[in-house]
Amino acid sequence: MDKRTNNDTPITTELYIDGEIRPAEGERHYNLYNPARPDELVGHAALASPKDVDTAVEASHRAFPLWSGKSYTERAVMLNHIADQLVVDKEDLAFRSRLFCREHGKILKETMLEVSRLGDRFRQAAAYADRLEADEKVSGGPFDTIITRQPRGVAALIVPWNWPLSILGAKLPQALMAGNTVVVKPSHSSALAPSLTLQKIAALLPPGVVNLLTGSADEIGDVLVGHSAVRYVNFTGSVDVGRHVMKMAAENITPVTLELGGNDAAIVCEDAKLDDAAFMRMYLGAFMSTGQICMAIKRLYVHHTRYDEVVKGLTAVCDRMVVGDGLLPETNMGPLNNAKQQKVVRDMIDQARVAGSDVRECGQVPDEELYAKGYFQRPTLVYRPDEELDIVRKEQFGPVLPIMPYENDQEALAKANDSNFGLCSSVWTEDRDHAVSLARQLEAGYTYLNAHGPTAQDGRGPFGGFKQSGIGRNLGYEGVIQFQGYHSISSSSGWLFS
Ligand code: NAD
Numbered sequence: 001m002d003k004r005t006n007n008d009t010p011i012t013t014e015l016y017i018d019g020e021i022r023p024a025e026g027e028r029h030y031n032l033y034n035p036a037r038p039d040e041l042v043g044h045a046a047l048a049s050p051k052d053v054d055t056a057v058e059a060s061h062r063a064f065p066l067w068s069g070k071s072y073t074e075r076a077v078m079l080n081h082i083a084d085q086l087v088v089d090k091e092d093l094a095f096r097s098r099l100f101c102r103e104h105g106k107i108l109k110e111t112m113l114e115v116s117r118l119g120d121r122f123r124q125a126a127a128y129a130d131r132l133e134a135d136e137k138v139s140g141g142p143f144d145t146i147i148t149r150q151p152r153g154v155a156a157l158i159v160p161w162n163w164p165l166s167i168l169g170a171k172l173p174q175a176l177m178a179g180n181t182v183v184v185k186p187s188h189s190s191a192l193a194p195s196l197t198l199q200k201i202a203a204l205l206p207p208g209v210v211n212l213l214t215g216s217a218d219e220i221g222d223v224l225v226g227h228s229a230v231r232y233v234n235f236t237g238s239v240d241v242g243r244h245v246m247k248m249a250a251e252n253i254t255p256v257t258l259e260l261g262g263n264d265a266a267i268v269c270e271d272a273k274l275d276d277a278a279f280m281r282m283y284l285g286a287f288m289s290t291g292q293i294c295m296a297i298k299r300l301y302v303h304h305t306r307y308d309e310v311v312k313g314l315t316a317v318c319d320r321m322v323v324g325d326g327l328l329p330e331t332n333m334g335p336l337n338n339a340k341q342q343k344v345v346r347d348m349i350d351q352a353r354v355a356g357s358d359v360r361e362c363g364q365v366p367d368e369e370l371y372a373k374g375y376f377q378r379p380t381l382v383y384r385p386d387e388e389l390d391i392v393r394k395e396q397f398g399p400v401l402p403i404m405p406y407e408n409d410q411e412a413l414a415k416a417n418d419s420n421f422g423l424c425s426s427v428w429t430e431d432r433d434h435a436v437s438l439a440r441q442l443e444a445g446y447t448y449l450n451a452h453g454p455t456a457q458d459g460r461g462p463f464g465g466f467k468q469s470g471i472g473r474n475l476g477y478e479g480v481i482q483f484q485g486y487h488s489i490s491s492s493s494g495w496l497f498s
Pocket of ligand 1: 158159160161162163167185186187188216217218220221222225236237238239241242244245259260261262293294295395397423464465469470
């Protein structure tokens, strides 16, 4: 029986361009369904056309002189105001969190966290105002030079479905703080709560500074990335689409930041502290958001002397987890976001089984009928798989984790680094020097110590990957100045600074 309160009626979201909510050309929409209950309509999002892209980019371009002409302090005041306003209306926060849970699938506790913490990222970017204001001045020799930076213009911000608001928070406030105007394109399969949130933000800024397009990437993606007035593309998503975006941007020599996939290794050392809290952190590092997180543990390497202990501890945590509708308070893990992702994950599990791996599907399923209908997958552990299997080599982006033993540090590092990806990693040990030494040898843009993933993320640290995990960094000070270009202003010595 459906124990949820049943007051959810489908909502409709529109575009936001040039300071107003607007329908898409031809008033087109598409439907979004609940991944836990695929026949339940959650709402309709506007289906933008290439002409809508033009309108949004042109509005953004027109707004650029005004916005870029403001001082960092003025922009910081507006960003802090947005942060305040995003959490002021508790009813609205609850509504957007619930909507987000129903369109995405992830549990309500997580959507509440994502919705309510977005403002923190605006405050973080605003806090760099003084540092951004200060130009570097060099003198001596034949020249005096001011090294300053200037915003780039219209930035296209492209967001995936898995953590749409957190990822937005890693690029939108930074782009604005740097002085750019933006056109944001959320993912087709998580568009409703992001649209309502973006409309709130955009309404607090001058018209055209933030514009929103939802719709089909096939129809509007290339038009947006290849638009001649778009001066920067900040993309988060898969490697294949990132490669394509880079090619499209190359046409106009538009610079890109690409935050792409990962296959994060976690190394559990011989002396790791393995208590209940550590296993819970390990579980969250791998299975939060049903494992659909770029910076999740995707390969777990355990020192052979601790292997059985880790298997036992992690299996016990996974077995406690309740899989079901994310709106229900007892649920710990919701469905995958869509049927395609469910198939990717299930194919990897099937391949591991057929190859003879020891596969253990854990967790509790109170409603088998719901489980069979929605895009669910129990938290799954694969013990000692053949390391050439897809579950080890590829990004699973779902709730399944391979656990492999290793003999010594060299082997653990070699295996961790033997990947086309280089996003994040983690080291679990009681020895601080050993932790830092291993971290320095890992090919990754971020290494967590005794934890892994969003709950352990320091937003002041630049975030991004090596190898096919991407180009550039979001978050931190670097996450702001990527949206600017350097500009040197120079005279002969003794003139500029006299
Ligand atoms: P995706 O690549 O399918 O889509 C990402 C975004 O790109 C969506 O908004 C999509 O509509 C848009 N898009 C698709 N084609 C486009 C085109 N031609 N032009 C412009 N935009 C286009 O990714 P996804 O399935 O939404 O997300 C999952 C992937 O994202 C995983 O690989 C995951 O690792 C990765 N990811 C990376 C990070 C990171 O920070 N490194 C964070 C989250 C997710």
